Amino acid sequence: MLESFMEDFYRIKKLPPYVFQEVNALKAKLRGEGVDIIDFGFGNPDLPTPKHVIDKLIETVQKPKTTGYSASRGIPGLRQACARYYSRRFGVDLDADDEIIATIGSKEGFANLAQAICAPGDIIYAPDPSYPLHAYGFIIAGAQIKPIVAITAAEYLAGIKRALTEAQKPPLAIVVCFPSNPTGHIADLDFYQQIVDIAKQHGIIILSDLAYSEIYFTEKPPSIFQIQGAKDVAVETISLSKTYSMAGWRMGFAVGAKHLIHALARVKSYLDYGAFTPIQVAACAALDGPQSCVDDARQIYKARRDVMIESFGRAGWDIPPPAASMFAWAPLPEKFTALGSLEFSKQLMIEAGVAVSPGVGFGTGGEGYVRMALVENEQRIRQAARNIKGFLGAV
Numbered sequence: 001m002l003e004s005f006m007e008d009f010y011r012i013k014k015l016p017p018y019v020f021q022e023v024n025a026l027k028a029k030l031r032g033e034g035v036d037i038i039d040f041g042f043g044n045p046d047l048p049t050p051k052h053v054i055d056k057l058i059e060t061v062q063k064p065k066t067t068g069y070s071a072s073r074g075i076p077g078l079r080q081a082c083a084r085y086y087s088r089r090f091g092v093d094l095d096a097d098d099e100i101i102a103t104i105g106s107k108e109g110f111a112n113l114a115q116a117i118c119a120p121g122d123i124i125y126a127p128d129p130s131y132p133l134h135a136y137g138f139i140i141a142g143a144q145i146k147p148i149v150a151i152t153a154a155e156y157l158a159g160i161k162r163a164l165t166e167a168q169k170p171p172l173a174i175v176v177c178f179p180s181n182p183t184g185h186i187a188d189l190d191f192y193q194q195i196v197d198i199a200k201q202h203g204i205i206i207l208s209d210l211a212y213s214e215i216y217f218t219e220k221p222p223s224i225f226q227i228q229g230a231k232d233v234a235v236e237t238i239s240l241s242k243t244y245s246m247a248g249w250r251m252g253f254a255v256g257a258k259h260l261i262h263a264l265a266r267v268k269s270y271l272d273y274g275a276f277t278p279i280q281v282a283a284c285a286a287l288d289g290p291q292s293c294v295d296d297a298r299q300i301y302k303a304r305r306d307v308m309i310e311s312f313g314r315a316g317w318d319i320p321p322p323a324a325s326m327f328a329w330a331p332l333p334e335k336f337t338a339l340g341s342l343e344f345s346k347q348l349m350i351e352a353g354v355a356v357s358p359g360v361g362f363g364t365g366g367e368g369y370v371r372m373a374l375v376e377n378e379q380r381i382r383q384a385a386r387n388i389k390g391f392l393g394a395v
Contacts, residue, residue, distance in 0.1 A: 014139050019361035023345050027355050038384040040372035041345075041355040043181070043326060045245040047300065050293040053244060056285035060278035070274040073265050074102020074253075078280045081287040082238075082253045089213070090223040098258045099231065101265050102283075104275050106211050106239035106252035107133055109264065112271065113235060113254060114141040116263040117205065123171040125163060127156055129359060129366030131181045134209065138173075146171060149365045151329075153178055153187035157194060170202035179212040179221050182362050182371040183329040184322025186216065192224045199233040205260065206234035211252075214243040214294050216324040217302050225256065235260045242326055243294055244286045251275055251283045301326050304374040304381060311385035316392045319372075328372045329359075333392060341370055352391040354384045 020041075027037055060066050073079070079096040086092045094100055103109030110133055118124075120142035126135045127150030135145045148163060150156035156176075164170060176195060178187035199206050208224045224230045235256040241247040254264055274280070308328055309321050319330040336344045341358035348370075349355050357373075359366030376384070 011140050015136060019342060019358055022342065023349070023355065023358065026346055026349055030349060030353075035353055037349065037353055037355050038376055038380050038387070039355045040374075040376060040384070041357045042375070043242075043373040044375060045242055045247050045326070046375045046377075047245040047297055049245050049249070050286065050289070052289050053246070053282050053286045057278050057282035060281040066277045066281070068277075070277040070280065072268045072272055072274045074100070074274060075277065075280050078102050078284050079253075081284040082255065085287045086223070086225070086255065090226055092223060092225040094225075094255055095258075099261055100253060100255045101261050101268070102274065102280065103237070103252045103254055103268075104272060105241060105250040106209065106237040106254075108250070109237050109252055109254040110134070110207070110209065111137040111140070112267050113207065113237075113260070113264050114138045114143070116267040117173065117260065118143040122173075123167075123169075124173050124175065125160055125171045126175040127177055127180070128364060129182055129362035129369070130175070130177050131209070132362065134175045134177060135363065138175075143172070147363055147365065150180070151183055151365070152185050153180075153191045157191055160195075160198065164198070164202065170204050173205040173207055174199065175207050175209070176224070177209040177211075179210075179216065179324035181209075181212065181325055182327050182357070182359070182366065182369075184325040184327055186219070186221045186324045188219075189222050189226060192222065192227045192230070196224065196227045196230045196233065200229065204233065205257075206230070208234055208236040210236050211239040212242060212325040213238060215298055215301055215326050217298075217305065217321070218323045221324055231256055231258075233257060235264075240283055240286055243297075245297065246283075246286065249275075249279050249283070251279060301374050304376075304378060307378045307381050308372070308374065308385075311382050312388065315385045315389035317388060326374045328374070330356075330370050330372060332368055332370065335392075337368060341367055345370055348388070348391065352384070352387040354387055 079100040082100050083094045083096045086094050114137040118141040122143040124138045124143050125146050128147035148159035213221050224234050237254050239252040317333050319328050341360045345358040356370040359369030
């Protein structure tokens with residue numbers, strides 16, 4: 001009854017059924033029955049937040065003046081810490097007052113930016129497969145999505161060029177997400193140069209999601225702002241969630257073109273008072289403090305990736321090693337391709353006690369794949385491989 005009432009609402013009607021809800025419901029049911037589920041389905045970091053960050057939170061929260069309303073745009077010290085991070089990591093200079101805004105996680109920043117810039121009927125080019133918000137944040141805002149296949153950066157760039165030649169008018173914006181969630185592919189500076197050139201030629205906004213900038217296993221992923229002139233047309237979102245294992249703290253940034261940052265600030269000023277001030281102060285400690293914790297986390301994710309690739313391969317499931325991110329993007333084992341990613345994910349959980357995310361939840365281009373988060377330790381990964389070997393052998 002409740003679902004039928006919700007379907008009467010304009011924006012709810014524009015959203016498809018949430019694929020992951022089916023998998024999560026099954027996971028909860030099985031766990032309720034006492035089944036041990038090895039969970040690669042949700043990208044929720046299991047590593048601890050660095051101690052110096054927690055210590056700063058505890059110190060700050062005990063000061064009475066820090067527990068009132070905060071600043072929607074982020075406290076000045078935090079925006080300055082973000083500017084120092086971009087200078088240190090990418091060699092990019094940002095104005096902390098006009099080109100940076102703190103967000104309550106990068107997801108919130110992305111969604112509110114969609115609200116700030118979109119009018120009904122605007123066209124947005126979005127990668128497919130990709131993080132669901134990259135499409136549905138704009139659909140909720142009234143825009144229309146043109147999905148473009150994007151397993152790799154080269155494929156996405158070719159699809160954008162092809163779509164522009166076929167379109168009657170250019171899109172309002174192009175969404176870019178590299179390192180990619182879910183595929184783990186990265187983009188190089190030549191990709192960003194071409195995207196910026198296209199945007200300037202056609203008057204298009206670029207929205208770059210760089211949430212996985214610090215989880216990489218080959219070369220360092222670049223920022224779009226390493227391209228000269230990108231700040232004229234682009235906004236980039238980053239997040240502390242995965243870099244510092246601060247997912248529940250909800251702390252991120254949007255940086256870039258002044259007119260877009262100011263538009264986002266205007267919308268946010270009506271919607272929130274910013275993240276809790278002690279969290280913002282602790283985020284400064286994360287960005288400005290020792291970065292060995294980031295290096296350590298990266299090595300842990302790499303070790304888990306390598307164990308997964310090796311042990312799952314011996315079990316009969318070959319998985320391409322991701323270049324970056326905390327996810328592996330795995331084609332379905334050949335004998336299960338006709339089943340589809342959603343049904344395969346259910347069967348894998350029921351028969352092997354292993355939870356994954358069905359690729360179709362990331363767009364139609366994700367069908368035939370599943371995403372696996374590197375959030376279980378190496379022992380649990382090897383146990384999952386043993387379970388999967390039994391499952392594959394029994395079918």
